[in-house]
Amino acid sequence: MTQQLRLLAVHAHPDDESSKGSATMAKYVAEGHPVMVATCTGGERGDILNPRLQNDPEIKRDLSEVRRREMAAAQEVLGIEHTWLGFVDSGLPEGDPLPPLPAGCFALEPLDVTTEALVRVIREFRPHVMTTYDENGGYPHPDHIMCHDVSLAAFRAAGDPDAFPHAGAPWQPLKLYYDRGFSREKLAAMHEGLMERGKESPFAEWLSRWDERGPVRVTTRIECSDYFGHRERALLAHATQIDPDGSFFALSAQEQAQLWPTEEFELALSYVTAPEGEDDLFAGLGSVAEADNLAINPPSLAIDELRERTVA
Structure with a gap:
């Protein structure tokens, strides 16, 4: 394995990885990080959100396989490794x-089953x-x-030798x-940018409802604008969803x-002291050898x- 610090992003469905933190991932890949x-x-129960494809008979016949192909295409764009945990989409009840x-x-699986898979x-x-994602998903x-829930449980369990002892050596x-890709400040900046350019903004309604969500805590901003093109192409690879x-x-x-020019995150838990105003997800980890030893x-x-050791 490449001797670089390693990043794992856990997502619910294929396409989530492209809409949340994908430019950050592409940046780290370009820098040599696995x-x-x-x-x-x-994503078997996802709706077909691209109006151009809603009547495509092949997609309707096997949406699951189509979404696997889309994920493979997005993976290639971003240069990432990928694995499926293998659970079944719950759908969005309405x-x-x-x-x-x-x-x-997936949402009804026992937590110990889903946690072991991620561990x-x-x-x-x-x-x-x-x-x-945060507790609100x-x-x-x-x-x-x-x-x-699974990510938090697996983060806690993975280093415990008594937890899931048949699931590999502790790490x-x-x-x-937590991904913080959508904040009120970001949406406002994009809304104002569109208005200044004389374009119609789709963000006005989002902003009008934002107070219902409350403030978003951000500890870490990753400058990754050179990889926004990767993000765009990865999104388009998920043609049924985008x-x-x-x-x-x-x-x-x-x-x-x-x-x-940044993507935002909230440091939720940490075994290392994190510098204030982070601009790197690996900040505070030291060398690969030091981080490996601590892991x-x-x-x-x-x-x-652990929470007390994160950025206040």
Whole structure:
């Protein structure tokens, strides 16, 4: 394995990796860091969101296989490694009252089953840093919320030799981040940029509803504008899920780079002291040898003590 610090991003469905933190991943790949995405489900129950493809008979016949091909194409664009955890998409329940989730779906799997699957990936890939979603899932899709729960549980368990002893040798990731790709400040900057260019903005309605979500905590900003083109191409690779005329492309990659050249994250848990105003997910880890040693021999800290070691 390349002697560089390693990053694992855990996502709920194929396409989530391209809309959340993909330019950051492409940047680290270009710098020689091994980066892997673990996708929890196959996206089998996703809607076809690209109006140009909604009546395509091949897609309707086997959406699962189409989404696998799309993921492979996005993987190639970003230069990442990829693995499927193998669980079944829960779908997004709609209605009042909400219907029950389908039997056997990811969100209804026992947490120890889903956690062990991710622990196996962690112990094999041996990431120093993980990214995932916050406790609200980024948005309240049951698979996104389960993705958070699984990621947090696996982060806690992977370095414990008594946890899932048949899932590989213990390995403790040293930092866990929540993706903060959408903040009010970013949406406002993009909205104002479109208005200044005389273009219609799709973000006005988002901004009008933002107060319902509350503030977003950001500890870490990654300057990755050179890789916004990778992000755009990775998104377009997910042709069934991404409308090429939709809000992701209201501004070109070049215009986005001028308006908002970073991707944002929140450091949630850390075994190392993180510098204030981080601009690197690997900040505070030292050399690969130092980080490897800490991952193999982590200090005995309760999880609430870990939180105290993150950026305030």
